[in-house]
Amino acid sequence: MNLEGEQMRVGILGATGYSGAVLFSLLTQHPQITKIDLYGHANREPDRRRSLVDEVPAYSNIHAQLLPFIPQTIMETDDCLFCATPAGITKDLMEPFIAQNFPVIDLSGDYRLKDPLQYKKWYHKEPPAEQLLTKADYGLSEFLNHPKNYIANPGCYATATLLGLAPLVLEKLLEPDSIIVDAKSGVSGAGKKLQPSNQYTFINENAFLYKINEHQHIPEIMQQLHKWDPTIPTIHFTTTLIPVTRGIMATIYAKAAPQISVAKIQEAYLHSYSHSPFVRLRNETFPTIQDVKGSNYCDIGFNYNPQTNVVTVVAVIDNLLKGAAGQAVQNFNKLYGFEETTGLPALPSFP
């Protein structure tokens, strides 16, 4: 759909969470959006009096009341809904919107996997109905064309991993059974809920490898990789919590396919991303998390070691921007035919 020049009214469910709050701040800068409605829990009495500022004191100049979440009213009021609620809860909340083909950008994991059994296995929850899953598109922006009205925004680790791997997998430059991903995340990746691993006394000056072989982003990474190369049997994937607030660094290792060269690797990245405004190629320099903080960029660097025949790729993103709210706005722009970069920061926050 092309609404270039139109003014739009959008809703956010989950604006009191980390990614929802960042989304709100981005959408206030979006030139195509004139009004943002914020929705709280439908049946929770205090939500009827709650304002955004009660949960996000940083936005003390904004007086935005949380409205009750009533799907029919939202569909009559807004043009599009952004949903930033936890996995497991989201699938039921979004059912009425899918049923009426109402435009939704969903930041949760509930509609990313096409196979309900995979959802059950990795999320340990009841999956959405299979016919609803067919109505959603997996929204890795750089590879999303003509999206359906329901966009399932990718996970943060999955975004960095897939963008780092895509060109090499598409051009068959890696041995398919040799991919290892060592991904690190800042603490905001876990959301605002307090958990033992999020406590300052635990994570400060520390690092914590968690969910080994069990991370819920493994199946969405495999689902997308199989579209590019069905011969990849699996990947080895680890996630480590590190003491930064925002940011993901995915370090990827794989054996090179025969006849590889630095020039071929460079060409593959250029070929995949020459029209992607949010992927910055750093070639043989490795990017840092600080290079992308506060932006929607994914920066990618690589190295080829002829002695070991191993390719190392480093992909960094801000988990709350390119890993969540930023990519959601990018997908919104793609859905409505706006310039992909509309409403998104041109530069990271530096220093």
Ligand SMILES: NC(=O)C1=CN([C@@H]2O[C@H](COP(=O)(O)OP(=O)(O)OC[C@H]3O[C@@H](n4cnc5c(N)ncnc54)[C@H](OP(=O)(O)O)[C@@H]3O)[C@@H](O)[C@H]2O)C=CC1
């Ligand atoms: N944090 C990140 O880096 C990323 C997060 N995501 C995904 O985005 C979603 C949001 O994550 P995040 O911002 O971290 O989470 P938070 O825990 O920080 O926020 C969750 C939000 O959901 C709201 N909420 C929970 N239950 C309901 C309900 N039944 N009805 C209405 N609102 C509800 C909460 O409201 P209340 O304030 O009332 O509790 C809060 O606003 C999750 O699905 C997450 O997996 C995806 C990529 C990256």
Ligand SMILES: CC(=O)N[C@@H](CCC(=O)OP(=O)(O)O)C(=O)O
């Ligand atoms: C640091 C941290 O705990 N990160 C979360 C990522 C959560 C997330 O991004 O949620 P989605 O599954 O919706 O993508 C985790 O590893 O589970």
